[in-house]
Amino acid sequence: MANLFTILSLAIAIVSLAIVLMLKINKMKKLQAIVDKLKKSLEEMDEQAKLIVRTDIELNKTHEELDKKITGLYALQRLSRIISTTMEESQIFKIIESTSFEDLGFEKAFALLWDAQENNFIPHLSIGYLHGEIEAIKPQVNSDRDIYLDLIKAGKTFSSISVPHNAALRERINHIFKVNSFVISPVLPKEGNKGFFFVGTENTDIAITEGDEELLTILSNQLGQALENARLFEKTWHAQQGLEKKVEERTRELTLVLEEVKKISKRKTDFISSVSHELRTPLTSIKGYASILIEEKLGHLPEAAKERLEKINRHSDELVHMVNELLDIARIESGRAVMKMEEQELKTVISNAADLILIQCKNKNIELITNIQKDIPRVLADRVQLERVFINLLGNAVKFTPENGKITIKAHTEDNVIQVDISDTGIGIPPESLSMLFEEFYRVDNPINQQVKGTGLGLSLVKHIIEAHKGKIWAESKTGKGSTFSFTLPINE
């Protein structure tokens, strides 16, 4: 019985244990399922984390590039603003040298321009290199000059990433410029020496991007443009300087020539003046003796001799007249003749002069018309000399105007001068003679001049008188129709 009880309770215990075990197993299974589930979601979460990291790293990369680009653009804008306003080549490089490319990820920069005369690349700027390093780079670049010249010719930017086909070249550039990555862009001004711009970094962490290439291309273009502008400016400036220098030289030459001319002119005046004086004395005695002889104070003279003596007398008069005119010209030219400036009524001066030629006009039946502006102001002039001007011009007019002709004297104010025109209906002056009309001893070649004697000094004297009055004189003429001589006198204010 006791045994049975023991067996029974044992069985019950076993059964209950089995039940408990079953329950436990069941629970464990459930727990395992939960753990599995958790594990799975943890793994899933980890996978998600991986995705997040990968996306994030891409995002960061993009952001970095964007940042670099923005910084680059800022730097570029700043730089181009300064260099575009710089007109000196060396200054342009200096400005670039003073900026930093570090924001763009490059601590080193170098610019070389090809010098065709030297057959060499010459460094113009360097950033991040010591003096010794610059000196070492120069010959190395020049020993590879053909490579760089080809690059300039191709006109394309290239970098560590864009020369994959030519690893040797890439390594060589890295070695020469002591960098791990670089961008090189040609600088191509239309004027003058071309070259290239190099930026690089030793930093192995920095990868060159297409953005870097674009940025440097823009910068190089800007640099090229700025150099071109500077060179054009310098050229223009030099040309202008040259021109100014030339003008200065010519002016100096002309001044010298003018001085020489003045000297010669003075010598001529002096010569004429002294010669005339020398001539006048013997002329006076010739004339004196001729008069004595004609008056037969020394005895009777045959008619023929008298006739010849009269000719001597007349010619002597002409000679004296000519010598006097020459002396007058010389005196005015040298400034020795003092003009007695007084207020003159032009009308009076004209009528006095007209009176003198009135008889000649009547003889040739020439009509003399005077047309003087009513309110014409007085002029400041030397009366005697001014009358001389009128007598000379009117005399000429009568001389060259055929019978039944017309002579007009016109006087009017013009701007701030008084202008007098003396017109005739004479034979006129050929155009080629007009410019020489007022020169001493010049006589127009025409039939009248061949017949009538003259000194060729009258118009020259007139010109000198008018100029001594600060006026101007000129002539206009049409052959066969007549001539007009005009002169001006300043209005007395």
Next chain:
Amino acid sequence: MNIGIGLSTEKDPISAAREATRLAGINIHSEKIDLAIVFSSIDLSCVGLLKTINVSLKGHVPIVGCSSAAIISNQGIFKHGLVVMLLSLTANVYFNIACVRDIKKKTALSAGRELGEKLLSGFRDIRRDLSVIFSDGLIDEGSNLIYGLQERLGKSFPLVGASASDNMRFLRTYLYFNEEVLTDSAVGILWGGKLNFGLGIQHGWKPLGKPRTITKSGGNIIYEIDGEPAVKIYEEYLARGLSELQKEIRRISILYPIGMYLAGEQEYLLRNILSIENNGSLRPQGNVIEGSTIRLMIGTKESCLNATRQALNGAKKILFAPIVEITKSEIKNFVFVFDSVSRYMLLRREANQELEIIKEGFGKDTPIIGLYTYGEQAPLKAISYQGQSYFHNQTIAVLNIGG
């Protein structure tokens, strides 16, 4: 305390030194100058720079500082530049400066001990408050330098440090000690007496993916994670091969560092990876602990800037205020910003935004001087006085000092 900061962006070190020192001299409004702190970009790092500063200060002022990828000041962040801060301390604030050279030869641990001893000399009866350390950013065992220092200064003594940086080329970083420009060295300041300060340190990176365990490591090398070559974590997440990763790991790990969970600390300690061995081992900057749980970390600009806000809030809470005599209005303070270069890389153009947040947080007139670092040293949980200092990566440490 009187503070004067001068900044120069001159390219030539001598002119930069003259300008920055002159400006700092104008701003300090004090005849007595006790200490000069100098940060500069790497292109200005030369003996001439320090000699000129020294001469400008008439040769009596101790100089401490280092090189940086960029300098931080109230006027902005400058990749090329020099910032000089002159301090005139109140009578009850003491300090001592020291330097240790040849860290590699001495080992980082003993170099840390040496620096600690030198800093302590002359501080026997004075209460010690805070130590600020600048060290070569390229030494392998930055953590050991801290351990060595802690052995002498005390494990939970407030220690804030910055590893010098260069222009992100990881070639050479410089420390400034009086007229000397040093590499493979560390310089430090130990403050004592009655100094007020607050510290905030934060990184803003978040864990991603499933937790893993360092199954085999030694010093600053991680051999295996979850029983497999350590590099697998990066291979799997980034879908890149070993050789590609070896080339890019420095930049990649700045964006995706390893986060190490430390028992008893709230934040993950971040580790950048310096290199990957051919066998797949990872060599992080700073020590790792075998058996610790790690995660891959991810950061965004927003999380970065949030971290800045948190750090500055931490720094605004002055920890000790035992100086009852000084009324609040008389307390003048300045701010050290030790910001990781990785954050600079992530924030990029928004780095200025970070500076604006700090400026706004402390008020426009508070002088700010800082640098970008290759590593930061500070307590992990800065709010707690007992927090032990660790070697960090990716963080911003904001140290607010007043007195």
